[in-house]
Amino acid sequence: MKFRIALAQINTHLGMVEQNLDKHLQWIEQARQGGADLVIFPELSLTGYVLQDLTPTVAHSPTADDPVFQKLLQESRSLDIVVGFVDEDRRHRFFIAAAYLSRGEVMHVHHKLYLPTYGLFDEGRFFAWGDHISAFETRFGRMGMLICEDFWHASPPYLLWLDGADVFLFMSASPGRGLSAKPQLESARWVEQLNQAYASLFTAFVVHANRVGYEDGLNFWGGSTIFDPDGNELLKAPYHQESLVFAEIDMNQLHRTRARLPLLRDERTALVQRELERILNRSTQMNR
């Protein structure tokens, strides 16, 4: 089974959902014209990233009666769409979220699990921490979504892998930092290494959509990528420029790679569970 994926490496307007929605609709149309079956937007693609006190004013619920999602769901009848947004739950907690839309329905919503609140980041001040992780079925196979800091930690991708994800959809609004003599920012190098490593470790597809543009002094570096189950780079968008890039995902590659390299078959989950319980019990005692 093959399908065509588009990465919408966009810039956004800070706190302007209507303008960003218009841009999404235009890029979705371009993705459709480019033959995409699935188009992926970056983290917080409908709102911009450094929201601070704008957070409560840009929140939406991923439901058919929400004016923003109504239009996106309409578009999703002809191709699947992943968007980033601020989700306000019924108890009025705000989450950094990603929604997978397909055939007019919301197939899955992921709430960011890890909110970086250090260095230049202040997400924990404004957002609630997501508390669930699961893979989900799509018409192309089982997938999992993570948002930026989620995949700087090893456990969320691992959990998604065990939950059956063969395609990892990662979304970022990653500020560029770490200037050196190399022609690549350290933040870009770091993320690319992680994604290539996950593709290799999990013999799976790792798709990463990162945004571009500036917010005050922060630059977002783009460089969206897809790595295949052999850890090879299938696609790489340019750094720092808006671009819509396409790649074909051949799901039969999973068969070929895993026939050669049965890492998933040999993964000793019972051992992990047993040892994890022991380690966590012991560390609870040690921390007393």
Added chain:
Amino acid sequence: MHEIDLTIDTDLTRQILCGFLKTEITRAGFQHAVVGLSGGIDSALSCFLAAEALGAQNVLAVRMPYKNSSADSLEHAQLVIDQLGVESVTIPITEMVEPLFQRDPEMSSMRRGNIMARARMIVLYDQSEVFKGLVVGTGNKTEILLGYTTLYGDSACALNPLGDLYKTQVRQLARAMGVPEVIIQKPPTADLWKGQTDEGELGFTYTEVDKLLYLLVDQRYSPQDCVEAGFAEEFVRKVVEKIRRNHFKRVLPPIAKLTNRTVGYDFLYLRDWGT
């Protein structure tokens, strides 16, 4: 001392900084930039970046000599103007500052220097209105950290492309962008009085202090770690103290908090809010 390499990829830096100037000036509703051109390397580089980002015709270079300013300063600024083809204007500050100077013949060099820096700020912000352009800053990371700047004077700007580059990195980028070599080579000076040089006044060279600042700030070394890395204890102490004492120049004046929502504490928005 182990090797501390401050080399930067100048193509990448140039791309990010030009994108920053173009995007942020445009989002603020402007197409033009105003740069105070002193004849030194920092303002020359800011002018080169602004010209590349916006087009030379959209950049106004302002020369603001005082009667005692060195002739080199004016000439070197002219080299930049001619090379880039930016718009330019020369507005001497002598007539603005002399009446203040004459009120106090005992006035120290520092006071006179600060008055001149602030007079130039007034001229620049006035030209900002005339040219409908934003004032592009010229302060680098070294001088910002050391506080080697006049508050509301040369530090005043609408946005600053150079503030995260150490002086030695400014030199690299300036060379890569084609800033005239005579400007890159000459000893850095605020040219506020005769014979003044940055390094003479600071008491150390940029090459030395940039490496120390890189360890202290970027690499989060403790002062003791820096001494163990080979820096003289007295030098480290002096620099650490300069950074601390000048922090007031790097933050907005604190507002006394009274209500539940106070500007600066819990009224938090980027400048790019809504654009």
